Amino acid sequence: MFDFITKRSFLVNLLAAIAMFFLIAVIFFSLLPLITKHGEQQTVPDVKGLKLEEAISKLEAAGFEAEVRDSVYIDSIPPLAVWAQTPDKGAVVKVNRTIHLTVNKTVAPMVAMPDLEGLTFRSAEMMLKSMRLNVGDTIYKPDFATNTVLQQLLNGRTLKAGTMVPEGTSITLILSSGRGNTENPVPDFIGLTYAEAREILSASSLNIGSVIIDPSVSDTANAFVYKQYPTRKNEIGDFNMVRSGESVDLYLSATKPVKDSTAPAAPATEE
Incomplete structure (x- = not known):
């Protein structure tokens, strides 16, 4: 069957093979634009x-x-x-x-809440953004460090650093507005419980400074203030003055102190 091939010379077969190769190549490259949709x-x-x-x-x-x-x-x-x-x-x-x-994504990934307290608002905003979290409400409170983060909240509650929250969560920031310009007399905390003193400090836009607790105290919230600094009055009887955002140190004891009731009475008026 293949006698006509085997009986031909090698040169003829080689030329035939080359011709066949070129023919296939021409057909392939002719169809290539159609196959690849060249130009479309x-x-x-x-x-x-x-x-x-x-x-x-x-x-x-x-x-x-x-x-x-x-x-x-x-x-x-x-x-x-x-x-x-x-x-x-x-x-x-x-x-x-x-x-x-x-x-x-269908479900928000969880991220660890960073610690923002003490950072400037700008730094806190950048950190939240890098964690794919958002700045929610900003609430200003008097404090000496102007425009720094005092507290971070979620749904009205303190949010501790490291707590896992979903990406996209809005974080409320309590920021310092600096000290106020108006001076007011220092409130009298002697004889109040620590819980009562904290309420008055908050209402007066003052901060809790150092809290020194006697060893006898087992319930801090119901412990009594027996000493404060600054005091209500100075050595000559004048009121000590404080500004919004300043701090008051409190000393607590399990025993309610007896307040000094020997203050001089007001002079009588002549009729």
Whole structure:
């Protein structure tokens, strides 16, 4: 059957093989533009913000393929919505090009709450942003360190550093407004319980300084203030003055002190 091949010279067979190779090459490169759809281009549609199923359908209808490449968590868009696409909208690319999508996660990842107390508001804001957390309400309270974070809250309660919270959570910050300009007499805390003294300090926009507790005290909240600094009055009987944001040191005892009742009576008026 193959006698006509085997009986021909090697040179003839070689030339035939070369001719066949070139023929196949010509056919292949002629069909290559058709296979690869060379020259067929399409503008990438905008699918940002769409649900994943809608985005895939829109891309396939335009002649593209879609593939989820990554996921993030953004609290301002719905779960499984497209956050980013590559190539971006408006890019002119080949038909059948794969468009890579970044979608929003369905559940917010948990992150450890940082310790913001003592930081400036700007530093605290940057740290929250780096942890994908948000600044919620800002409440100002008199204190000597102006515009620093005094406390961090979540739902009205103190939020300790290290507590796990969802990304996108809004954190309330208590900030220092600095000391006030108006001076007022130091309140008298002697004989009050520690809980009562704290309420008065808060109402007076004053801070609790050092709290020195006697060893006999077992219930701090109901312990009695027997000494304070600054005192209500100075050595000559004048009121000591404080400004909003300043601190008062309290000394606590289990026994209620006896207050001095020997203050001179007011002079009688002549009729």
